[in-house]
Amino acid sequence: MDFDLTKEQKYIQKAAREFAVGEFTDVALDLDINGTFPADIVKKAKALDLIGLFIPEEYGGPGLGFLEQTLVLEEFWKVDPGIGQQLSSLTFGAEEFLLYGTEEQKKKWLAPLFKGDAIMGFAITEPDAGSDTASASTTAVLDGDEWVINGSKIMIGNGTVGTFLLVFCLTDPEVTSKTGRHSIIIVETDREGYKAEAMHGKMGLRCSDTAAIYFNNVRVPADNLVGERGNGFIQLMNFFDRSRAYVSGHGLGLSQGAWIWPSNMPRGAISSANPLRLCSRPSLKLRRWRPRSKSPATRSTRRLG
Ligand SMILES: Cc1cc2nc3c(=O)[nH]c(=O)nc-3n(C[C@H](O)[C@H](O)[C@H](O)COP(=O)(O)OP(=O)(O)OC[C@H]3O[C@@H](n4cnc5c(N)ncnc54)[C@H](O)[C@@H]3O)c2cc1C
Secondary structure (H helix, E strand, O other): OOOOOOHHHHHHHHHHHHHHHHHHHOOOOHHHOOOOHHHHHHHHHHHHHOOOOOOOHHHHHOOOOHHHHHHHHHHHHHHHHHHHHHHHHHOHHHHHHHOOOOOHHHHHHHHHHOOOOOOEEEEEEEEOOOHHHHHHOEEEEEOEEEEEEEEEEEEEEEEOOOOEEEEEEEOOOOOOOOOEEEEEEEEOOOOEEEEEEOOOOOOOOOOOOEEEEEEEEEEHHHHHHHHOOOHHHHHHHHHHHHHHHHHHHHHHHHHHHHHHHHHOOOOOHHHHOOHHOHHHHHHHHHHHHHHHHOOOOHHHHHHHH
16 A cells, blocks of 8 residues: 655645745744734635645635645644644534535535635534533524524634534434434524634634634524434534544644754753743653654554544
């Protein structure tokens, strides 16, 4: 089996590296300290087809695959995880449209992510339902030809800056199987009754938007259902199967960035620069790990994932 990247994949990887080094390096620290959304970088990344690489061209995307998405995110996270997270999250949940959306939904909701100002997110987590997504209790009740949504979600990427979100809702609480109670519904963030509060004070990734969101009798058309009513849990798991593959690129990029950063600094700078003093010992340890981090096995494992 050949695990080498193709010429095209190497080109994409190089383009992502150059973009990240050129665009992130000078602004990353300020964006992180001030928790500023990197609007200019988002615009440029969209224009250069460096987001949502797995989305087919017929729906406005670059028409590549999950490996290309992973390679790009690895390069982004190597330079700055916060900007990398924001760029990754711009199409978070788009897989649901590709797997379960109607042709009309794919065209309507995916294309503006690339050509317009649309930003999406996927609202799953609740204060009492994190890893255990089947416990999500935000309700959606069908009233005529509209869903009426009530509840709250927490730690939602693009809750504040997003133009629409996929929302994981409890639609069929009477069903006994816990895999048959939920549905995934599109909610435009300018609907009446939608409220988002930016969450501040994260340990990192501060320039990426994370919000607590609230639904107070939010009404959306019945057609905003993605996939089948009651099949939301299964659809969610299939989304995770795909998206968690490229999240491995986040981890790999972050770990590479962690050893590149101290190894690019002269030893004296590490011990004399005040903010770095506390981490000078781990930094020196990272230097010794360097040959292992380059192990082809580490990278192949990720590519198999
Ligand atoms: C920066 C950021 C962005 C995020 N963006 C989004 C987003 O866009 N949309 C969204 O919906 N959510 C988002 N999240 C939420 C994230 O997906 C949740 O943090 C995650 O689902 C875990 O939930 P939790 O934090 O409640 O942890 P918990 O579920 O409470 O888990 C805490 C710990 O217990 C462990 N654990 C849990 N259950 C078990 C078990 N049964 N057996 C053994 N161990 C277990 C977990 O592995 C973990 O270590 C975001 C979070 C962060 C930090």
